[in-house]
Amino acid sequence: DTAVSQTPKYLVTQMGNDKSIKCEQNLGHDTMYWYKQDSKKFLKIMFSYNNKELIINETVPNRFSPKSPDKAHLNLHINSLELGDSAVYFCASSQEGRARWETQYFGPGTRLLVL
Amino acid sequence: GDSVTQMEGPVTLSEEAFLTINCTYTATGYPSLFWYVQYPGEGLQLLLKATKADDKGSNKGFEATYRKETTSFHLEKGSVQVSDSAVYFCALGGTGANNLFFGTGTRLTVIP
Numbered sequence: 018d019t020a021v022s023q024t025p026k027y028l029v030t031q032m033g034n035d036k037s038i039k040c041e042q043n044l045g046h047d048t049m050y051w052y053k054q055d056s057k058k059f060l061k062i063m064f065s066y067n068n069k070e071l072i073i074n075e076t077v078p079n080r081f082s083p084k085s086p087d088k089a090h091l092n093l094h095i096n097s098l099e100l101g102d103s104a105v106y107f108c109a110s111s112q113e114g115r116a117r118w119e120t121q122y123f124g125p126g127t128r129l130l131v132l
Numbered sequence: 133g134d135s136v137t138q139m140e141g142p143v144t145l146s147e148e149a150f151l152t153i154n155c156t157y158t159a160t161g162y163p164s165l166f167w168y169v170q171y172p173g174e175g176l177q178l179l180l181k182a183t184k185a186d187d188k189g190s191n192k193g194f195e196a197t198y199r200k201e202t203t204s205f206h207l208e209k210g211s212v213q214v215s216d217s218a219v220y221f222c223a224l225g226g227t228g229a230n231n232l233f234f235g236t237g238t239r240l241t242v243i244p
Contacts, residue, residue: 021175056221060176061192065231073231104186107175117225118164121232123175 020044023108023123029130030098038093038127040108048072048093048114050121051083054105066091067114098131105129134159134226138235141219145212145242152190153238155196155222164225165189165198165205166232171218179220209213212242 021042030036041047050073051063065073081094095102102123108124139154157163164183168176180189185200194209205222222235 031197058170058239060221060234060237062231109176118181119225120166120181122235123177125175126172 021108021110021122023106023124023127025127026125027128027130029076029132032098032100034098035094035096036104036109036119036129037095038106038108038129040091040093040124042089042108042110043126044109044112044122044124046110046112046114046122047088048087048111049088050109050111051093052107052109052123054107055124056104060107064091064093065114072114095129100131103131134163134224134233136222136224136233136235138222139238140236141238141240143238143240145240147214147242147244149212149242151207151209151212151216151240153220153222153240155205155207155235157203157205157222157224159203159224159226161226165196166223167196167205167207167224168195168221168223168234169218170221170237176221210241214242214244216240217242 048067049064065085069085082094084089105126109121111119111121135158166181167179169179170176180191182189183199188197196207219237219239221237224233
């Protein structure tokens with residue numbers, strides 16, 4: 018029943034490791050997003066894919082690489098993790114991703130802690 | 133560029149008190165405006181939205197009116213409940229790709 022799901026929910030890892038976060042939506046939406054929420058709750062867009070095509074790529078270190086195998090999935094791979102990567106990462110989706118009035122549907126978040 | 137300025141928190145209210153959380157925006161064109169809510173340990177969910185000037189969004193007793201003249205979208209509720217305790221985010225959907233610009237969030241705690 019879950020509309021937007023993310024795995025894992027919690028991720029604790031050492032600096033320098035490589036990790037992936039997976040996201041799946043069963044809403045039939047065309048567009049998916051990754052957001053980063055820092056410790057002060059500030060939310061910032063990282064990436065957006067429309068039907069497997071990258072359409073938003075904000076200023077994010079190239080250690081972060083999104084991959085969309087199909088329009089229902091958007092994964093985030095992070096290389097060489099750093100302490101500053103500790104945050105909550107949210108996946109979201111929207112129907113088309115081309116209209117400013119569209120609602121975005123968020124996953125429950127992945128809490129990443131880099132030690 | 134597009135941006136949202138939101139009232140700093142945290143806000144602590146007693147049950148049944150009146151709530152206002154201020155939100156103002158800067159945008160080119162005609163943005164859509166949203167309030168999202170994040171309950172503890174959960175992702176964000178849409179609370180309400182308005183897509184053009186003078187529209188009023190409402191849901192679960194919360195209301196916000198899109199005011200172009202004051203570039204504002206303040207969130208109000210007449211009588212808050214303990215279950216309203218959460219972080220509230222004002223957001224703007226600008227022109228172009230569907231990229232939401234979020235405010236910094238306001239944590240609301242309602243005490244019995």
